[in-house]
Amino acid sequence: MSAARVALDELEKRHRGLTWPRARLWLGVALVVAFYAVSWRLAGVDPAKLATGLPRLGHWLAQAWPPALGELPLFLLRTGETVAMAAIGTTAAVLLAIPAAILASRNITPLPRLYYPMRWLLNALRGIDSFVFALLFVAVVGLGPFAGVLGIALHTWGSAAKFFADHMENVNLGPFEAVRTTGAPRSTAIAYALVPDVLPVFASTSLFWWEFNVRASTVLGVVGAGGIGQELKNSIDLLDFPRLFTIIAIILVVVTALDQFSSWLRKELV
Amino acid sequence: MAGLSRLEVLSVSKRFGGRAAIEEVSFSVNEREFVAVLGPSGAGKTTLFRCVAGLLAPDRGKVRVAGLDVSTLRGRERRHIAVVFQQFNLVSRLSAFENVLAGRLGYVASWRGLARRFERADRLLALECLDRVGLLAHAGQRADTLSGGQQQRVAIARALAQEPDIIVADEPVSSLDPTISAEILALLHRICREGVSILCSLHQVHFALQFADRIVGLSQGKVAIDTATADFDREAANRLYGAPAARGVES
Numbered sequence: 001m002s003a004a005r006v007a008l009d010e011l012e013k014r015h016r017g018l019t020w021p022r023a024r025l026w027l028g029v030a031l032v033v034a035f036y037a038v039s040w041r042l043a044g045v046d047p048a049k050l051a052t053g054l055p056r057l058g059h060w061l062a063q064a065w066p067p068a069l070g071e072l073p074l075f076l077l078r079t080g081e082t083v084a085m086a087a088i089g090t091t092a093a094v095l096l097a098i099p100a101a102i103l104a105s106r107n108i109t110p111l112p113r114l115y116y117p118m119r120w121l122l123n124a125l126r127g128i129d130s131f132v133f134a135l136l137f138v139a140v141v142g143l144g145p146f147a148g149v150l151g152i153a154l155h156t157w158g159s160a161a162k163f164f165a166d167h168m169e170n171v172n173l174g175p176f177e178a179v180r181t182t183g184a185p186r187s188t189a190i191a192y193a194l195v196p197d198v199l200p201v202f203a204s205t206s207l208f209w210w211e212f213n214v215r216a217s218t219v220l221g222v223v224g225a226g227g228i229g230q231e232l233k234n235s236i237d238l239l240d241f242p243r244l245f246t247i248i249a250i251i252l253v254v255v256t257a258l259d260q261f262s263s264w265l266r267k268e269l270v
Numbered sequence: 271m272a273g274l275s276r277l278e279v280l281s282v283s284k285r286f287g288g289r290a291a292i293e294e295v296s297f298s299v300n301e302r303e304f305v306a307v308l309g310p311s312g313a314g315k316t317t318l319f320r321c322v323a324g325l326l327a328p329d330r331g332k333v334r335v336a337g338l339d340v341s342t343l344r345g346r347e348r349r350h351i352a353v354v355f356q357q358f359n360l361v362s363r364l365s366a367f368e369n370v371l372a373g374r375l376g377y378v379a380s381w382r383g384l385a386r387r388f389e390r391a392d393r394l395l396a397l398e399c400l401d402r403v404g405l406l407a408h409a410g411q412r413a414d415t416l417s418g419g420q421q422q423r424v425a426i427a428r429a430l431a432q433e434p435d436i437i438v439a440d441e442p443v444s445s446l447d448p449t450i451s452a453e454i455l456a457l458l459h460r461i462c463r464e465g466v467s468i469l470c471s472l473h474q475v476h477f478a479l480q481f482a483d484r485i486v487g488l489s490q491g492k493v494a495i496d497t498a499t500a501d502f503d504r505e506a507a508n509r510l511y512g513a514p515a516a517r518g519v520e521s
Contacts, residue, residue, distance in 0.1 A: 178359035178425070181323055182432050183349030183376020192372055195375035244281040 011213055030245045035067070064245040071243065075231060075250055082227035085145045085220070086213035089130075089152025091270050094206045096157045101164035108190070122165070125158025130216060134225040143168055145226025152220075160209060168194075204266040211255075218251055275300050276436050276467040277322070282331035284317050289420070291317040292491040296332070299436060299469050304462045306478035306499075307471040309488035310511055315471045318488065319440040322469065323353045336435045349376030352429030354439035358421040362414035366405060366424045369413050370396040373431025399427040405455060419450035426457060430466075437461070439470040455481045475507055 103109050104118040134151030141147050171194065179193040180186070219231020228247060235244040277299040284291050292314040299305045320326035322333050324340045333340040335350050341376045343350070352373070360369045373394045375383045382388055388396075400406045403423040413421060422442060424516055429437050439458065443451035451474075459481045462468045472478050478485050478499070485502045487495030495506050 100314065174355065174357055174359035175361045177325065177352065178355060178377065178428075179361070179372050181348055181351070181353040182373050182428070183346040184346050184372070184383055185375075185380055188375055188380050191384045192375065192386070193361050196361055200363070 024155055028150075041170075050243045060241045061245070064241040066242065067246040067249070068240070068242040069246065071132040072246075075228065075247055078228040078231050079250055081145050082217050082221075082229070083214055083258070085148045085225075085227055086152060086209055086217050089149045089217075090156055090206065090210040090213050092149075092153040093156035093160050093209070094202070097161035097164055097203075100157070104161060104165035105168040106116060107171075107173065108194075111166075119162075119165075122158045122162045125154055126162055127158075128155060130155035130213070131219060131223065134220045135223045138224050143224040143226070148217055148220040148225035148227060150219060151225060156209050156213060160205065163205060164198075168198060171197060200269045205268055207262045211258050214254055214258055221242060276303075277469060278332075278334040280317075280334065280335060281317070282321055282328045284314075284321060284328050286317075286404065290491050292321070294492070295488070295493055296331075297486050297493060298472050299467050299494050301467060302462060302465060304310065304459055304468045304470070304482050305484045305486060306482035307469065307486050307488060308473075308475060308478055308510060309471075309494075313488040314491040315488055316440060317491075319357075319438060319471060321467075323351060323438050323440075325353075326347055343489045346376045349432045350435045352432045352437045354422070354425050354429050354437060354442045356441040356444050358416060358418070358425045358445075359419055360413040360424055360428075363412065365410050365412055365485075366408040366416065366427075366507070367393075367396060368398060368418075369424050370399050370427045370431050373399070373428040374430060378403035396427075396431050399430040400424070402430060403427045415466060418446050419454065422446065422454050423457065424460070426454075430461065434466060436467040436469060439468065441473065444473060451477065475511075478502070 008033070079082040100118060103111060103114050104111070104122060106115060109115055117174060130148075131149040132151075133154045134148050137147040137150040141150065175197070176189055176193040184192065217225075217227055218229045221227045221231070222233045224230065228251060232244065232247050232251075235241075235247060275298040275334065279294050279295055279297050282295045283293050285345075295314075295318060297305075307315055307318065317326065321328045322340065324333075324343055327341050335343075338347065338350065340351065361372070368386060371386075371388050371392065374388060374396065378388060378392060397406060397409060403425065403426050405420060405423050408416065413424060416424065426437075437458070442458070443454050455470075455477055458468050458470060467471065470482070479502065482499050484498055485495065485506075486493060487506065489510055494509055495502070497506065
């Protein structure tokens with residue numbers, strides 16, 4: 001018998017019968033099935049309810065025509081508020097994120113002792129949604145878009161800084177090392193060799209967050225943090241469907257337009 | 271090759287986790303001398319070069335450039351030694367011109383580096399350096415759009431802009447094809463004749479024979495050979511690599 005034949009027999013023998021890897025596989029499958037079964041119960045999925053409720057949605061849609069264009073100036077102002085909240089919040093977040101990201105990058109930080117505290121802080125900020133922050137800040141600064149700005153800024157600060165830091169930890173330090181050997185001081189070498197490398201990525205992700213925050217902040221109005229979401233909530237409370245669907249249509253148009261604009265701009269940047 | 275020694279490596283040792291990467295390495299590079307360092311992979315070439323370039327502090331021994339101890343060189347004083355890397359290490363999003371200007375950062379005020387604003391004399395020098403490596407016409411081109419050979423030329427121009435005493439090149443042609451490699455080494459050879467000493471590690475024995483004035487052979491972290499190129503024969507190559515690799519060397 002050839003050596004290859006012997007090796008094949010060995011392999012086949014190992015795959016027969018109930019082996020530990022196989023038992024582990026089946027155990028894994030059983031766990032996944034159990035997980036979905038429990039989730040199905042907890043999530044309260046009930047297709048029958050959807051079937052009886054769906055006609056109601058159709059009824060509303062039928063009532064929604066013609067759209068409520070009388071209040072268009074107000075809707076546009078509120079939409080402008082939403083876009084502005086997202087813009088100010090995101091910009092503040094990005095500006096705060098850059099120093100935080102330097103402290104949270106193991107390979108660049110001038111203060112290694114602050115590395116873990118910084119990472120923890122960023123994870124905490126990231127773990128709390130802007131919606132939750134906005135809820136808190138409505139209590140602090142009162143109703144209105146400013147609470148929304150603060151909510152967006154804090155959550156995005158954590159997300160953006162973590163992303164920037166992860167990016168900087170993976171950046172190729174070769175050019176930085178090369179510029180250092182020319183006799184350049186550390187700060188100059190960072191500005192000369194690292195910044196041109198990471199800036200386009202930072203700018204393009206910042207745009208992405210702005211766009212994301214416009215979408216996310218439509219719901220901030222629901223907790224009283226300003227913007228178009230507030231009108232959306234009012235319409236539902238009054239069961240005013242023409243108004244409701246007009247607002248949804250405006251949101252769709254604005255979000256799509258921003259999406260196109262920011263993806264075009266990002267392509268230009270990278 | 272008489273003359274003042276530009277670079278002195280004096281009994282340099284470096285260990286990593288108990289294992290000696292280089293041990294008691296000593297040699298020198300004289301003015302206008304091209305010294306090639308040969309040796310199989312793992313012989314300690316890269317460790318030696320990082321010590322010489324000041325990127326790594328030796329455990330024992332000294333590296334001196336123009337009389338100055340490299341390990342005590344701070345910031346701007348490092349401009350005396352220019353380093354050329356295997357992977358070029360250009361700032362990919364900057365132009366060839368701006369990359370060469372980086373060679374002036376050891377001379378100019380910090381704000382100029384931060385703002386990337388250089389004086390006319392520095393800009394003129396940078397363009398002259400690009401001209402010396404034959405890339406003046408590509409000055410405005412972004413580094414990552416240049417070919418590998420062109421990128422290494424830009425890196426050499428950046429080294430020249432430092433007006434260094436010595437250029438230290440760690441396997442500068444390992445990522446390039448044979449024709450381009452020969453061109454790059456010919457360029458370094460010409461620069462050497464114009465007054466800058468060269469220390470260059472290589473994998474190809476024939477390139478060392480063609481371009482170097484002297485060959486230092488590293489084997490298992492120690493200097494096994496230190497000889498004029500003319501005296502580097504098949505027996506020497508055998509000692510370094512073992513018999514098969516030495517076949518190309520005439521005795």
